[in-house]
Amino acid sequence: MKNKSYIGVSLIILIFGIIFIPRIIDKVRNNDIVEQDRLNVKDKEKTRDAGKMVYIEQYGEKKRVPDFSFVNQHGDTITNRDYLGKVYVIEFFFTTCPSICPIMNRNLIxxxxxxxxxxxxxxxxxxxxxxxxxxxVLRAYAENYGxxxxxxxxxxxDREKIYELANAGFGIYAGKEExxxxxxxxxxLFALIDKEGYVRSRTDSHGNPIIYYRGYIEQNKSITEGQETPQIDILMEDINNLL
Structure with missing residues (x-):
């Protein structure tokens, strides 16, 4: 009886080896099996998607730049339609800003x-x-920055229309605060708009859109202290991709 049991076990092992071992070898060759402490297949797919250009969606629809109409530094009326066919960056700032605006606009230069x-x-x-x-004032500011x-x-x-564009239109906070x-x-933050007027961004290492681009970091704080870096380099890359 013992000999029959050994024979049965041996047959099972032989059948397993014939059917499954070649499959395991193929998976290893194709990098489908990795070490336990490495990314799984889905995570690897997300990593490959990092930096991919995507549309920003709101309520299931691709987000467009809201209609706007304001006066520029030359006294001309400029609307969102004037930017159709162009890739462009949007920011909210003010000329007497003593903190982040100078950094943002030097980066935009x-x-x-x-x-x-x-x-x-x-x-x-x-x-x-x-x-x-x-x-x-805006014309002098623009000339000063080059x-x-x-x-x-x-x-x-109109201030309220500008605030509505920032807060409701883009979700980029702006307001009077003593x-x-x-x-x-x-x-x-900077928003990136494509030639058709859609808000665009790249994906992060998790496959999620970054939505907006950081235009500055606070002075006197180092990256080692946990401060995030500005995203000007990747903004330039993505502008080039859209162009």
Whole structure:
């Protein structure tokens, strides 16, 4: 009886080896099986998707730039339709900002210079202090920073409409706040818009859209202290991809 049991067990092992071992070898060759402490297959797929350009969706639909109409630094009326056919960056700022705006706009000057001579690239900078930031003030500000791109408009107009565009239209906070530096609070984020007027971004290492691009980091704080880095380099890459 014992000999029969040994024979039965041996047959099972032989059948297992014939059927399954070649499959296991194939999986190892195809990198489908990895060490336990490495990413699983789904995580590897997400990692491969990092940096992929995607549309931002809201309520199941691709998010478009809301309609807007404001006056630029030259006294001309500029609308979202003027940017159709162009890839452009949107920011919210104010000229007397003592904190993040100078950093953001110096970074945008670098972006401008990277795409010098590119007719299909532009920037739209909306002031959140339109009472002070008249077209004349905005023109002087643009000249001081070295703005040369003819498609970079510094826009002013009705304050409530600008705040509605920032807060409801983009979800980029802007508002009057007495305790904030300069009396106004806003985020240091840039939005990227494609030639058809859709909000676009890249995906992170988890496959999720980053939505907006960080335009600055706080001064006197190092990355080792947990401070995130600005995303100007990847913004330039994504502008180039959309162009």
């Amino acid at each position: 670098d972006v401008q210079n990277e795409f010098k001579g590119e007719d299909d690239f532009g920037i739209a900078s909306f002031t959140i202090d339109p009472e002070f930031d008249t077209p004349e 703005v040369t791109n003819p498609n970079w408009n510094f826009l002013t107009g 305790t904030a530096p300069g009396g106004f609070a806003h985020s240091g």
